[in-house]
Amino acid sequence: MRSVARTLILIASTLLAVVLLAAPASAAVCSTPFGSLPKDPAMGTGEVDSLRAGRHDCFDRLVVDIDGPPAGYNVRYVDQVIADGSGAVVPTPGGARLQVIVRHPSFSPVPLPNVAGYSTFRSVTNAGSFEGQTTYGLGVRARLPFRVFTIAGGHGRIVVDVAHHWTA
Numbered sequence: 001m002r003s004v005a006r007t008l009i010l011i012a013s014t015l016l017a018v019v020l021l022a023a024p025a026s027a028a029v030c031s032t033p034f035g036s037l038p039k040d041p042a043m044g045t046g047e048v049d050s051l052r053a054g055r056h057d058c059f060d061r062l063v064v065d066i067d068g069p070p071a072g073y074n075v076r077y078v079d080q081v082i083a084d085g086s087g088a089v090v091p092t093p094g095g096a097r098l099q100v101i102v103r104h105p106s107f108s109p110v111p112l113p114n115v116a117g118y119s120t121f122r123s124v125t126n127a128g129s130f131e132g133q134t135t136y137g138l139g140v141r142a143r144l145p146f147r148v149f150t151i152a153g154g155h156g157r158i159v160v161d162v163a164h165h166w167t168a
Helices: 003-020
Strands: 047-055 059-067 073-078 097-102 121-130 133-140 146-151 157-164
Touching: 047 121, 059 097, 059 121, 059 133, 073 146, 097 157, 133 157
Parallel strands: none
Antiparallel strands: 047 059, 059 157, 073 097, 097 133, 121 133, 146 157
């Protein structure tokens, strides 16, 4: 009787270990050491031209195209996305919200990308442009690590990547 109980415990333990340690077959091996603290360099020049989004194996990406060299942005998690100028709350669906302030003006609103079906992104909202800066809301599934960087060139870009998961 003891050996049957021992065998059952051994089998259950082995099955539990296999379930806990096995990764899904389609899971990508991701190294996304981004962090979730604010990113905030200085003001930039050039106007916002377009806004687009893309999906990658380990993160979702938002790209702000700038007509000129990119420089200024402030990206951080917030409880509510606030509109430039008015201070009104801009509803931004998602489990968490990133307020993406681009220190570049937008003289006419640009079309917002459709992020339906994305792993991490839930919504993109326009919170306006005021005094040389433009604000967008980025609704995400949860508070996840993100990074922000610029790509220089005649037509520069400010890129926001939000990881699908926290990684060690």
